[in-house]
Amino acid sequence: MTMLILEHQMEIFWDAREAAYAHRLARYLRNHYANANDIDEAQVRALVLAGQAAGLDxxxxxxxxxxxxWLFGDAFLAGIEPLRDDFRNDTIGPEAIAxxxxxxxxxLEARTSL
Structure with missing residues (x-):
């Protein structure tokens, strides 16, 4: 019984941490990029999940x-496509991926005027 309570508490903690992260990141994007004015926490969370599914951690x-x-869409995704196996297989370190x-x-930022 105690383990179930602990697991539930950890789930609440991670959900809250993820929500706080999404809030901070959405606020940062809105403050720094004019074309990100309409991004919200739910959209950020969905993109974070997509990034995690791609092997980012x-x-x-x-x-x-x-x-x-968010800012560059398909152009960004196409540019990182060749790297996806590296993300998933940990063939390069986390700082190298970043x-x-x-x-x-x-x-992409240099080619456009954000």
Missing amino acids: SERQLAIYVAGT QLLLEQFEQ
């Missing part, structure tokens, strides 16, 4: 993935 990786996907995502983001 750190907050930094997910933040770049969410921003890139750096590759950031490079793709910066390339």
Whole structure:
């Protein structure tokens, strides 16, 4: 019985942590990018889940993935497609993944005027 209560409490904790993360990230995007004014926490959470399904796991990786996907859409996703196996198979480290995502983001940002 105690284990069930503990599992339930951990689930509540993670849900709250995920909601707080989504709130902070949505607020950051709205404050820094004009074309992100209409993003909300639910959309961020959906993109975070998509990023996790793609094999991303750190907050930094997910933040770049969410921003890139929201701001650049298919162009960002196409640019990171060749890297998806690396994300899933852990063939490169988490910081290297974040750096590759950031490079793709910066390339697209340089080509557009956000």
